[in-house]
Amino acid sequence: MTRAGLGAVVRKELRQIGRDRRLLPMLIFAPLVQLMVFGHAVSFDIDNVDVAVCDLDDSAASRTLARRLVADGTFQPVGPLPDCTRPEQALLDGRADVAVLFPAGLERDLAAGRPVEVQVLVDGTNPTIGRFASVAAQAFLDARAAELQRERLAGLRSAQGFERPVPTLTVQSRLFYNPRMQSAIFMVPGVAAMLLLLITTVGTAMGIARERELGTLEQVMVTPLRPAELILGKVAPFVLVGLLDVVVALVVSSWMFDVPIRGSLLVVFAGTLLYLLSTVGLGLFISTVSSSQQQAFMVGFFVMMPAILLSGFMTPVENMPDWLQPIAWVNPVRYYVEVLRGALLKAAGFRDLGLQFGALAAFGTTILAASIVRFRKRLA
Amino acid sequence: MSAPGRLRRFAIRTGAVAAKEATHAVRDPRTLYLALGMPVVLLVIFGFGISFDVEDVPIAVVDQDRTPDSRALERSLTTGHEFVVAARPDDPAEVDRLFRERTVSAALVVPRGFAREWAAGRRAPVQLLVDGSDGVGAQSVLGNASAALRAEGRRRLAAETGGAAAPLAAEVRLLFNPALRSAVFFVPGLIAYILYIVGVLLTALTIAREQERGNLEQLFATPVGRLEVMLGKLLPYLALGLLQALLVLAFGMAVFEMPLRGSLGVLGLGTLLFLAGALAQGLFISSVAGSQQVATQAGALSSLLPGVLLSGFVFPVENMPLLLRALASVFPARYYVDLLRGVMLRGNGFDALWGDFLGLGVFCLAAVALATLGFRRRLA
Numbered sequence: 001m002t003r004a005g006l007g008a009v010v011r012k013e014l015r016q017i018g019r020d021r022r023l024l025p026m027l028i029f030a031p032l033v034q035l036m037v038f039g040h041a042v043s044f045d046i047d048n049v050d051v052a053v054c055d056l057d058d059s060a061a062s063r064t065l066a067r068r069l070v071a072d073g074t075f076q077p078v079g080p081l082p083d084c085t086r087p088e089q090a091l092l093d094g095r096a097d098v099a100v101l102f103p104a105g106l107e108r109d110l111a112a113g114r115p116v117e118v119q120v121l122v123d124g125t126n127p128t129i130g131r132f133a134s135v136a137a138q139a140f141l142d143a144r145a146a147e148l149q150r151e152r153l154a155g156l157r158s159a160q161g162f163e164r165p166v167p168t169l170t171v172q173s174r175l176f177y178n179p180r181m182q183s184a185i186f187m188v189p190g191v192a193a194m195l196l197l198l199i200t201t202v203g204t205a206m207g208i209a210r211e212r213e214l215g216t217l218e219q220v221m222v223t224p225l226r227p228a229e230l231i232l233g234k235v236a237p238f239v240l241v242g243l244l245d246v247v248v249a250l251v252v253s254s255w256m257f258d259v260p261i262r263g264s265l266l267v268v269f270a271g272t273l274l275y276l277l278s279t280v281g282l283g284l285f286i287s288t289v290s291s292s293q294q295q296a297f298m299v300g301f302f303v304m305m306p307a308i309l310l311s312g313f314m315t316p317v318e319n320m321p322d323w324l325q326p327i328a329w330v331n332p333v334r335y336y337v338e339v340l341r342g343a344l345l346k347a348a349g350f351r352d353l354g355l356q357f358g359a360l361a362a363f364g365t366t367i368l369a370a371s372i373v374r375f376r377k378r379l380a
Numbered sequence: 381m382s383a384p385g386r387l388r389r390f391a392i393r394t395g396a397v398a399a400k401e402a403t404h405a406v407r408d409p410r411t412l413y414l415a416l417g418m419p420v421v422l423l424v425i426f427g428f429g430i431s432f433d434v435e436d437v438p439i440a441v442v443d444q445d446r447t448p449d450s451r452a453l454e455r456s457l458t459t460g461h462e463f464v465v466a467a468r469p470d471d472p473a474e475v476d477r478l479f480r481e482r483t484v485s486a487a488l489v490v491p492r493g494f495a496r497e498w499a500a501g502r503r504a505p506v507q508l509l510v511d512g513s514d515g516v517g518a519q520s521v522l523g524n525a526s527a528a529l530r531a532e533g534r535r536r537l538a539a540e541t542g543g544a545a546a547p548l549a550a551e552v553r554l555l556f557n558p559a560l561r562s563a564v565f566f567v568p569g570l571i572a573y574i575l576y577i578v579g580v581l582l583t584a585l586t587i588a589r590e591q592e593r594g595n596l597e598q599l600f601a602t603p604v605g606r607l608e609v610m611l612g613k614l615l616p617y618l619a620l621g622l623l624q625a626l627l628v629l630a631f632g633m634a635v636f637e638m639p640l641r642g643s644l645g646v647l648g649l650g651t652l653l654f655l656a657g658a659l660a661q662g663l664f665i666s667s668v669a670g671s672q673q674v675a676t677q678a679g680a681l682s683s684l685l686p687g688v689l690l691s692g693f694v695f696p697v698e699n700m701p702l703l704l705r706a707l708a709s710v711f712p713a714r715y716y717v718d719l720l721r722g723v724m725l726r727g728n729g730f731d732a733l734w735g736d737f738l739g740l741g742v743f744c745l746a747a748v749a750l751a752t753l754g755f756r757r758r759l760a
Contacts, residue, residue, distance in 0.1 A: 026677040034685055039699055092726060097531045117551050124554035125725055126565050126696070135523050136551045142530055148535055169498070169533035170505045171526055176479055178512035186513055206673045214592075221569065248586060293672040298414040301680070305422055310429045314694060316517040318437075320429045325427070342480065345513040354482045 009233020014178025033194040038191040039257045052096035054081040059107035091123045177345040184257035189340035190313025192249040200238045209296035235280040236247040242276045265341035271339035277364030278332035282353045306359045307333045335359045397612020409512030419574045419628045438466035440487040449495035456532035462524045480512045563636045568720035569693030576687045579658030582617045587666035621655040628703045641727030651678045653740040654716040660747030667754040686711035715739035
């Protein structure tokens with residue numbers, strides 16, 4: 001391989017990218033805009049669950065309960081239920097996410113020590129909100145129940161002349177790495193991985209498919225250039241663009257979204273290089289199995305969409321069923337998301353991320369080698 | 381020329397363009413298979429793969445108390461299927477390393493003297509540490525673990541009072557999706573997402589390709605008008621898109637047991653409007669992109685982003701900042717997701733969904749108009 005040949009191809013490719021007035025902004029600015037939109041749009045925070053209350057008791061006790069239910073801001077009152085006999089209607093109309101019904105005789109039963117059941121209706125359409133709302137409603141009533149129990153127990157003990165006070169179990173929970181649970185902090189690394197894949201894989205695949213479609217690939221092949229030089233020259237500009245995009249993403253995410261950089265940048269960039277090896281390799285491979293740009297595009301999407309959605313950037317990989325786990329095992333996006341989150345949030349080093357680095361390197365070299373072999377075969 | 385005559389000519393010319401475009405699509409069976417097969421495969425993979433349900437989460441238990449009481453606490457977490465003990469470090473400081481290596485996602489720390497504090501009737505604290513770098517997982521882990529520990533606290537308190545029933549209890553009922561299955565919530569969103577992306581991609585390259593190859597000049601020499609070209613290009617893909625939608629909806633209902641509680645007519649009309657809008661968006665991109673490479677990137681970005689993020693498919697649009705809510709209202713994905721959930725899960729009809737129909741209709745008309753106008757500018 002001659003350095004001059006490689007350099008010539010890289011220069012030609014860079015010039016071609018630079019000359020297309022629309023392509024370069026697409027490769028640099030589009031990801032930037034996406035990252036900003038993503039960072040702001042993506043939020044798992046459920047901060048207002050709309051609740052409608054139906055108070056059939058209308059006593060001091062039930063009104064206190066209703067007031068305390070919305071006191072901490074988890075539940076947002078949207079007014080009383082219009083029709084207490086058909087509480088589902090408010091959920092059906094989308095007026096409320098939760099309907100709470102305090103039964104008649106609540107105050108009397110509580111005073112008499114009879115158990116009281118409060119009905120809580122939750123819209124389960126969105127399981128995340130549904131689960132959150134039912135847990136929150138349950139926790140609220142549990143806490144009130146515990147309070148009453150404790151009062152009763154204390155009363156009982158003082159009546160019997162016991163000395164011992166009532167114990168409490170307290171749970172202190174602590175979230176590591178992201179104590180305020182800001183969605184952007186764990187989403188932005190995932191988004192960066194996704195954007196890199198989109199840009200470099202599609203770019204590489206389309207670039208080669210285009211030459212094939214226009215018939216210029218044959219012209220290049222009659223030059224003394226060797227296939228490996230041609231391939232490296234074709235992918236090198238996209239590796240550069242990818243690295244540039246990572247720098248932009250890091251700057252934007254730490255500046256706009258307070259994503260910390262706790263680990264070493266060396267780990268981040270080493271991981272990025274290995275990841276780019278995989279993404280351009282994938283693009284190259286796609287270009288060898290397609291005969292037009294449209295096909296390259298379709299095949300590319302067919303491969304990339306599962307790779308992105310099953311990478312663990314939105315939902316944990318461990319939640320996937322067993323028969324899908326093999327996809328997760330060979331998914332470079334998954335390992336890169338783990339590298340980014342590990343290095344940026346947890347200060348993980350090379351030793352902690354050994355598996356991820358190994359997997360990325362293995363995937364990258366395998367796919368690159370496979371596509372070079374296929375590329376040669378198709379030319380011959 | 382009489383109006384009916386003009387209309388007839390319009391229909392004939394549009395038909396001619398449509399026939400040409402259909403021939404083109406049929407001659408490329410690979411793209412056709414991809415267009416029909418891809419959505420189904422993606423739906424199955426995503427429908428099973430994307431899940432917020434957490435099970436068998438590996439946790440670490442740091443039991444410094446080593447009493448029957450502390451073991452009971454541990455059992456309260458592991459009796460369900462939610463948690464599995466994967467490590468028993470002696471020192472809480474080791475938890476950080478376990479998080480970095482991704483061995484465990486949470487840790488329960490029972491400090492020395494826990495049983496003594498409880499017996500003495502004081503506050504008996506335990507610690508719950510959660511890896512917050514994986515947002516969705518962390519939230520459910522935190523919720524489930526604290527609920528289990530709270531239940532244990534309540535059980536112990538009840539034991540002290542001699543097993544009396546809780547004075548206040550919640551009876552939670554989940555409507556529309558009682559098992560809180562993620563699939564029921566996600567499948568409508570996935571259907572919209574997949575149809576949207578494939579729809580935009582199908583048409584995004586059509587005009588750019590003709591332009592790249594110089595066929596457009598030949599088309600200009602014929603008496604075919606711009607609207608006729610646009611509609612002619614749209615119609616065959618609309619037929620293909622409807623076939624796709626039918627397949628995907630059928631699979632969604634068969635594989636994921638999606639209900640269809642509303643009317644098929646409402647669903648069909650909504651799907652038609654949505655598809656026409658997505659295809660017209662692709663045509664618009666194609667008419668202004670200039671090259672297939674730019675069209676690909678623009679098509680991918682303009683359908684992926686609104687399709688995943690701004691559609692309410694995963695993240696509720698209502699929680700987003702105003703600017704993003706406004707942006708989300710422009711794209712059709714949001715209306716279609718809302719419409720699908722309404723028709724399929726809640727059985728809503730036109731009266732509840734007219735807003736979605738309006739949004740879809742306006743987008744569709746605007747996209748066709750923009751595509752036609754954008755095409756004209758290239759003519760000059």
